[in-house]
Amino acid sequence: MSKTYEGGVQALKPLTMEFGDGVFALLGPNGSGKTTFMRMLATLLEPTSGTARVDGFDIQRDRPQIRRLLGYLPQDFGFYPGLTVTEQLDYLALLSDIRDPRVRRDAVDRVLTQVNMQDFRERPVDKLSGGMKQRVGIAAALLGSPQLLIIDEPTSGLDPEERIRIRSLLAELGHDRVIIISTHIVADVEATADQLVILWLGELLLKDTVEGLIEKTRGRVWSVDVEVEEIPRLKQAYTFTGVFRASRGIQVRVIADAVDHPRAVAVEPTLEDAYIGTIEAARARAGVEALV
Amino acid sequence: MVVDSDTLVPAPAWRKVAPAWDAISRLWLVLLRYEVLLAWRSRLGMVVLVVCCLAGVLAGASAGLGPAPAAYRAWRLGSLLLSFLALPLMALAARRDDLTRAGDGVESRPQPVGGRMLVRLAGSVLFIFAVYAAMVVATWLSQLVFGGKLPEGSGPRFSLLAPAHAFVYGLVPLLFVATLAFFVSSLSPNPLAVAIVGVYWILVLVGRDYVSRVFDFSLTQNAWPYFLLSLGLALLVTQLVRWRSREAGLWQPHLGLPAILLLLAGVQMAHGLVQRRHDPPFHLHPVAVSMGGQNVREDLMPGFWLPDQWGRRTGLHDLAGGPYLVGFWSPNERDSLALLPSFQRLHARYADRGLRVIAICLADDWSIARRFAREQGYSFLMLADTNTHWAATVEHSSPLAEAYEVSSLPAVYLADRQRRLRLKARAVFGSSGWEDVNRAVESLLSEAGQGGVADG
Numbered sequence: 083m084s085k086t087y088e089g090g091v092q093a094l095k096p097l098t099m100e101f102g103d104g105v106f107a108l109l110g111p112n113g114s115g116k117t118t119f120m121r122m123l124a125t126l127l128e129p130t131s132g133t134a135r136v137d138g139f140d141i142q143r144d145r146p147q148i149r150r151l152l153g154y155l156p157q158d159f160g161f162y163p164g165l166t167v168t169e170q171l172d173y174l175a176l177l178s179d180i181r182d183p184r185v186r187r188d189a190v191d192r193v194l195t196q197v198n199m200q201d202f203r204e205r206p207v208d209k210l211s212g213g214m215k216q217r218v219g220i221a222a223a224l225l226g227s228p229q230l231l232i233i234d235e236p237t238s239g240l241d242p243e244e245r246i247r248i249r250s251l252l253a254e255l256g257h258d259r260v261i262i263i264s265t266h267i268v269a270d271v272e273a274t275a276d277q278l279v280i281l282w283l284g285e286l287l288l289k290d291t292v293e294g295l296i297e298k299t300r301g302r303v304w305s306v307d308v309e310v311e312e313i314p315r316l317k318q319a320y321t322f323t324g325v326f327r328a329s330r331g332i333q334v335r336v337i338a339d340a341v342d343h344p345r346a347v348a349v350e351p352t353l354e355d356a357y358i359g360t361i362e363a364a365r366a367r368a369g370v371e372a373l374v
Numbered sequence: 375m376v377v378d379s380d381t382l383v384p385a386p387a388w389r390k391v392a393p394a395w396d397a398i399s400r401l402w403l404v405l406l407r408y409e410v411l412l413a414w415r416s417r418l419g420m421v422v423l424v425v426c427c428l429a430g431v432l433a434g435a436s437a438g439l440g441p442a443p444a445a446y447r448a449w450r451l452g453s454l455l456l457s458f459l460a461l462p463l464m465a466l467a468a469r470r471d472d473l474t475r476a477g478d479g480v481e482s483r484p485q486p487v488g489g490r491m492l493v494r495l496a497g498s499v500l501f502i503f504a505v506y507a508a509m510v511v512a513t514w515l516s517q518l519v520f521g522g523k524l525p526e527g528s529g530p531r532f533s534l535l536a537p538a539h540a541f542v543y544g545l546v547p548l549l550f551v552a553t554l555a556f557f558v559s560s561l562s563p564n565p566l567a568v569a570i571v572g573v574y575w576i577l578v579l580v581g582r583d584y585v586s587r588v589f590d591f592s593l594t595q596n597a598w599p600y601f602l603l604s605l606g607l608a609l610l611v612t613q614l615v616r617w618r619s620r621e622a623g624l625w626q627p628h629l630g631l632p633a634i635l636l637l638l639a640g641v642q643m644a645h646g647l648v649q650r651r652h653d654p655p656f657h658l659h660p661v662a663v664s665m666g667g668q669n670v671r672e673d674l675m676p677g678f679w680l681p682d683q684w685g686r687r688t689g690l691h692d693l694a695g696g697p698y699l700v701g702f703w704s705p706n707e708r709d710s711l712a713l714l715p716s717f718q719r720l721h722a723r724y725a726d727r728g729l730r731v732i733a734i735c736l737a738d739d740w741s742i743a744r745r746f747a748r749e750q751g752y753s754f755l756m757l758a759d760t761n762t763h764w765a766a767t768v769e770h771s772s773p774l775a776e777a778y779e780v781s782s783l784p785a786v787y788l789a790d791r792q793r794r795l796r797l798k799a800r801a802v803f804g805s806s807g808w809e810d811v812n813r814a815v816e817s818l819l820s821e822a823g824q825g826g827v828a829d830g
Contacts, residue, residue, distance in 0.1 A: 124482045128620065145621075146484050154482040160475035164415030165408075173408050177483035177490070181400040222479060 083132030085118050085284075093118040096132060097286040099279065105256035107275035108264040109357060115284040116264035117157060120232050123262070124154040136230055150179070153228030155219045157235040157264075161207035167194070167218055168203045171225060178226040193221035196251060213244040220248065224255075231261045237270050249273040268354045280357065282364045292353055299356040304341045305349045306334050316343070321362040323355040337362070401485075402493055409467070409497020410504075418466060422459045423505050429455055430512030435520040436708065440529065440715075442749040444521070445536035446705045446742070448513035452506050452544050457551045460502050464555035467498040468611075487619040488612040488629075491560070495608055499552045506544055510537045525715040529750030536749040546597040546604075553604040557611045599644035606636030675700065675789040676777040680757040681740045683747035688757060695728045696791035697818050699811075702768075702775065703784050704736040705746070710783035714752060716808050720815060721754035727819050731755065736762045736771060736783070788814050790821075 084096040094115040108116045121127040123134055125145045133140055139147045161170050171190045180186045194200050197217040202210070210218060216239065223231060236252060237245045252261060252274045265271060271278050272292060280287040288295065303323070308316060309331055316322075320336040327333075335349070337359040413419045433447040468491075471477035481487065514537040524531055613629040616622045675698060679689040690698070701717055703710035714733060721731040731754035735743040740758035747756045765771040768780050778787065788797035788811070797814045799807065 121478070124478070126478055126482055146486075149482060149484040152482060154479065156478040158475055159479045162412055162470065162474055162476060164412050169408070169411075173405070174480070174483065176401060176405055176408075177480060177485040179401075179484050181396065183400070183404075219479070 083122060083129035083134055085115070085122060085127065086130045092284055094122075094129075094281075094284045095286075099286070099289060101260050101262065103256070103258060103260055104276035105252055105261045105263065105274045107271040107278040108262065108281060109266065109268070109271055109278050110264075110281035110287075111266065111361065113283070114281040116281055117234055118284075119281070120154075120234055120262065120264055121156075123230075124152060124232050125149060126154075148230075150226070151229045153223035153226065153231045155223040155233045155236070157238065159219055161215075161218070163208040164206070166204050166206055167199065167210070170207050170218070171222060174222050175225045180226060189225055189227075193224040196224060196255075197221045198247065212239045213241060216240055216244070216248070220251070229259050231255065231259060233261070233263045235265055236263050237265065237267060245270075246273075268357055272353050280360050282361055283368075285364070287360055287364050295356045295360070296351050296353060299337065299351040299359050301348065302337055302339060302359065303349055303351040303355045304336050304338065304346045306336060306341060306343050306347070307345045308332055308334055308343070321359065323358045402489065405490070405493045406497050406500070409494050410501050412470075413463065413467065413498050413501035414504075416466065418462055419501060419505075422456075422463060423508060425459070426452065426455055426505050426509040427512040430509040431516040434513035434516030436517075437520075437522040438524055439517055439521050439708075439711070440524050440750065441514065441517060441531065441533035441536040442529065442746045443705065443708075443711045444513050444517035445510065445540035445749070446746075448510045448537070449540040449544050450706075451513075452509050452540075453547050456502060456506055456509075456544075456548055459505075460548065460552045461555045463502065464495075464498055464552050465559040467494050468556045468559035470494070481619055486616070487621055488616040491615045492608060492612050495553065495556050495611065498556065499549060502548055502552050503545060506548060507541055510541045510544070513537070513540075525712060529715070529718075529752065533749050536745075539745055539749065543597075546600050550600040550604045553607045553611075557607045557614075560611050560614055599640045599647065602636045602640035602643065606633045606640060609633035609636065673795045675787060675793040675795055676774070678734070678757065678759075678774055680734065680759055680774075682758075683744040683752075683756045685740075685744070688755065690793070693730045693732070693755075696730055696789070696793075697728070697796075697815075698730045698732065698787075698789045698793070699815060700732045700734065700778075700787045700789070701784055702734050702736055702778065702780050702786075705742055706737070707783040713784035713786070714746065714750065716811075717754050718750075718752050720812070724815060724819060725754075729815060729819065732757060734759055734774070736768070736775060736780075786811055788818060790818060 083094070084092070085094040086092045108119065110116055118127065122129050123136070123141065125141050125148050128142060133142055135141070136148045137151055139151075141148060162173070165173065168190055171193065172186055175186045175189055180189055190203075191200075194203055197220050199214065199217050199221060202214060205214075207215070207218065216236070220233065220236065223233060233252075237248050240248065249270060250273075252263065255261060256274070256276065263270070263274070275292060277289065277291050278295065279289045290298075306316070307328060307330065313325070313332070313334065316334065316336065320338045320341060322334055323337055324335040325332060326335075335355060336346075337355055429451055430448055433451050434444045436444075439447075466473065471480055480490075518532070609629050610633045613622075613624075613626050613633065616626065616629075617624045675690070677690045679687055682688045699717070699720060701713045703713045705711070717731050717733050720729065725731070733743075733752075733754065733756050735746075735756065735758045737743075737758065740760050743756040743758040746752065759772050759774050761774065762772045768783060769776055778785065786797070786799045787795060788799075789795050796818055797811065799811060
């Protein structure tokens, strides 16, 4: 499917993909079409061309059926001020068509336990911290035990401890359902994703496992100890994936087939190296000036 | 068809109804409760409630007002205040998903958006009704607590009928304004809704005759058309939000057709009421023209032909006997309300001696006189001058007021059996003023009695 907004901005170029059970991470810089892709899959946006199927249901024709299978948490979301956490979740459970009050109560209890928010159930939603709000958002997406869970930026704005908790929860939930998360935090992907999809300027660059992507970069990542004044020259010649302060001078990581520097050492690639390498290669192909 | 899986025979009829009842009781009613709760817990909702209750307390606190005038005040003030305060409340409800950024998280759920928005509209309207009820009760209690002693003959002090009337009469205008505000806010951001309702109030407050009568739904006769218009608007809102959320196309016959029919029926009914039944522009009516043409230069009491509290058109010629005591009052003139208990007292004392007591209400809604008569238990003749319209002076507010040269309210006139005016107390204030009227009535009745003996 593809999406072109009014005014001719092509947010997503035609792409074809398939997802099975597990956690899929959409990775890409801002404006790469991640949110557009997720909103289309969540039946909130119509594709300009093509379509998608969820468990056999078409996202354009069978919207109600898909919404019964779906849990969606947008990146920028809010709650109704004036309600407590329990009331807000109860309200959303009603919209998920859970009519039996006992079943609803159990569902709310279950999701609150999953995100470890039982102690804050009576707290007004407008008095929650950013991390708590994110957890309640994930709890809301989990109501109704969705088979397809779509979460846009699940860990943005969270402190490290919260981030670890959310990552473990997602990894745990991914066993028996499809989870699609979007993120620009590579560590999220390493911790949770079975597969990753890299989007860039609305284009599908890659769909692979984390190990597969790292493998593709093996032998092309170098660590170089440099002096500060050398950095501009190296930056012009190579793609940097990291700059670190070392005990003597500065250490840079670059991605290249070969590096012309006496202190260049081939190192094990990380996911971050592989991701940046993929994006920079695409930039180079498109003739766009690298910003790193 | 619902079939019992064990026996494979058609299930009884109630089983077919059960899913609908299940949806109403377990889903829509619970959502409705949440909508009322959200309005109640919002800061704006609380402010509206406090402002209205305070206004109610102030409205009812005037000394010697009595339950009927207090309820009338609550009704007028409530319609005025809440018509405006309902605008932001309804706009907030209609745009809540956008304002709280809850839109995508809510819309991605299976419950259809049309039903959800209808429940939201209903919940917000219920909250406004609850605020209005609180305001009426506050006025009633304030009148009981701070109102002091009522004048003799002003009816029961603890009338529940008056606040109940005030509440019921206020519902339709509030329903209409709230639905209109919700509809317009769903179409566009708030300023347009404010502008539309602002234009409405300008029409009502400064409009003349036809235009103001079409739009003044505070007139109880206009309740039905506005009820139909409200329902039509509610269906249009549903259609609109369903189309916006891509749940359906722009034209949804099952919503659109009833909406258009309801709107047409509402407009047609309003037009019909104004043209035929509801207080036609009376200054164009031949009778009204002749009323306005009368004057008191020969000291003869001008005639009239107006509806009484039972809805009968009554003229001076229908009232055999005499003498005649005619008074003008208006629910909008606080001092003129004192006329009613005084008239009741005079009626009770002198009716059997032939005195005809007639109170003429200068208001554009004939049912006000009827309500006051019922709520306060007045038994004298209460007419409503349906030709009253907005004017800078009382005298110019109706042809009849002009004929009587009413310059301020209350105004009292006493005429003998031959309709010759004997007293023109154009403004009666305080107990001394009423003593003068009393003495004049006594003297006229004694004269009539002597005359009667002499005639006999």
